[in-house]
Amino acid sequence: MCQIIFKNENCVFFFKTRKHNGFMNYFLVILGLIVIFSIPSVFGEEIPSWVKNSAGWWANDSITDEDFVKGIEFLVNEEIIQVEKNLIQNKTPEIPSWVKNSAGWWADGTINDRDFLNGIQYLVSNGIVSVSQDSSYDKLFIGGFDLSNAGPFEGNSYAQYTIIMFSDHQCEKCVNWLSHEKKIIDEKLIHSGIAKFFLLDYPMLGEDSVTAAEASYCALEQGNYFEYLDILNKKYAGIQNGWASVNALVEYSKTLDLNFDEFDNCLFWDQQALRVDYNKKVALSHGVVGTPTFFVIGPDDQIEKIVGPQPPMIFEAVIMEMK
Secondary structure (H helix, E strand, O other): OEEEEEEOOOOEEEEEEOOOOHHHHHHHHHHHHHHHHOOHHHOOOOOOHHHHHHHHHHHOOOOOHHHHHHHHHHHHHOOOOOOOHHHOOOOOOOOOHHHHHHHHHHHOOOOOHHHHHHHHHHHHHOOOOOOOOOOOOOOOEEOOEEOOOOOOOEOOOOOOEEEEEEEOOOOHHHHHHHHOHHHHHHHHHHOOOOEEEEEEEOOOOOHHHHHHHHHHHHHHOOOOHHHHHHHHHHHOOOOOOOOOOHHHHHHHHOOOOOOHHHHHHHHHOOOOHHHHHHHHHHHHHOOOOOOOEEEEEOOOOOEEEEEOOOOHHHHHHHHHHHO
């Protein structure tokens, strides 16, 4: 797996690919370019030469139009690329040759950065790239924690207390706690309606931690979130030793009632990367530095931080003290 990082004064863009084939890796570099160009403050900065090489490869048909459009659609609909909705006026069935030509011309220095971006805007404005008209989603805040991108919670939505766990799928203590202590907490606090439980990602133990978190959300898209988490816990075998590699994660999906192609594409295109990264930022904003870390939130937004794989009696005691 390779990583591509581009920094400017406002943002850090992170892309990772897996080697289905060499040219597809070059394609994701192009997507990185488009992200960079979508932010006005970046136009004045020098563009690395390898990015222009990638644009030239697409212009030379090393990457199919279909794959190119699919990647752009994801970036637009996730609002990584910002577009005006009212600019979408026409419907054109295919990418005109001048868009590809402009990519090649930009790659060899014949045209400037903005001219190349105009070609991407054309794809959006003419309906070649499908843009969701409603990108809004409900924000969910509990006790100052943004849980909008968390997976489904366990328990009653009306429970007065909330337990938030920040975890890493390669964290042995996290896995052991979920396999043992969590079952007791389920019985005493969750199933009884006293508290609800959220699991958020804080991947800190390597690249496979990030990919495993993404895979759980790919499973969520098909209604198998908790089932996939259970598989990850049972398959745990250490840190960065292959059990949570991309290929292994895809194989696990075959044991569930999932559309394999959809799951594979979700993971390959990193469609859940932003979600995982967002949850990690939530963790950092609340001072999380290791896993597992818990927060218990009371009905009046009282907050108690619990660090480490503590026994159920600690959580019970915190809730009793909040009452």
